[in-house]
Amino acid sequence: MAAGRLRHRNLLQLDGYCIDGANTLLIFKYFSNGSLKYNLHGKENILDWKKRRNIALDSSRGLEYLHEVVPGQSKITHLNIKSDNILLDDNFLPKLCSPTENIIGKTQVGKYSYKSDIYSFGVILLELITGRKAIDEGTDIVMWANPLIERALNREYADFVDSRLQSFDHEEMYRMIFCANICINQPPNSCPSMREIHLALQVSMPLGIALDEKKYNKLQLRATYKDDESSSYIEEENQRNNLEHYSYGELVEATEFFSNNRLVGEGASGAVYRGKLGKEVVAIKKFKIIVNEEQENLEDQFEIEVLTRIRHPNVVKLIGYCSEGSNRLLVLEYLMNKSLNSYLHGKKFLDWSSRLNIAIGSAKGILYLHKYGIIHRDIKTDNILLDNNLEPKVS
16 A cells, blocks of 8 residues: 555645445544645735745655655656645644555556646646636636736736735745646646755756756746856756666675775765776765654755756766665765865975965856756865866865
């Protein structure tokens, strides 16, 4: 039974079931706050913007879990995403009702596409933005929204955003409208994934990083700057690199079972080892395994999403990755000369010309990240690596 394996803070937890002849019953926890539909359309107290934004973000996490990361499962399509089927706990944390068609085995494998969930989630976003029902006095919310959405994407929110909202964050509102638009209007062959939608809803994540520009090139995701020195890199950066997908066994062998002799360094999120894949020496980052299966901020996946979309000679290059069960690893270029810290404070000596070049190169790499809204948060001499020519790479 699939429901028994579904464990996520934004999914309604199955407590029990009964299958007796023709009778099939499921037992779930009761939520006194009721459904999102009731809270948006059926009660006097208005959901404020912060709650609406958090409901959108957390619901996208639950749906992403079904589509992408359920252990031992292929994609699970919910098939019934609607405001009636999103329940709210005492803290207004959303819980997606379980995809019961999949649970009791009535859905034919391959008959439906996850894209139907994406479209339905776009309708949920429109309800949160506008305060309108999915069907309001016989008018479909998508049909109502489409003539107005272009103006809203130009940040003209009057007549589109719920007038009952006393205040809202304008950038968060723009992100939600943007996501609603690509959910309901993007052609099926370039439909966004829930992972992309979840990332795009976060204001801290630049749109050009959250979304694959080749799919959304008409939506003006490209950064608005260019300069002579970096323009050649800008043309490439929203295109995913050709990444290798390695098995966990390959990386175990490459590092001699993650031997301490191969350990390069260790940080809060994991450890880096020197490995050998074929004739190539690489750096292999092994993320710490998250014991609490309900924790789902997935910072390791966030790092992969960012690294696959950036390319600059002063930023460490991602070669490949591994994602098997709870194991998450990155394969990166290995720099023989180690870190700036080892040069400045070890036995090696850096002349002034090299130090100046390292400062300039590091600044270029950091500037590149900042132009896309990426904050490194851990700039230090340990995290500036040097290649054979003493060119710096921000790690």
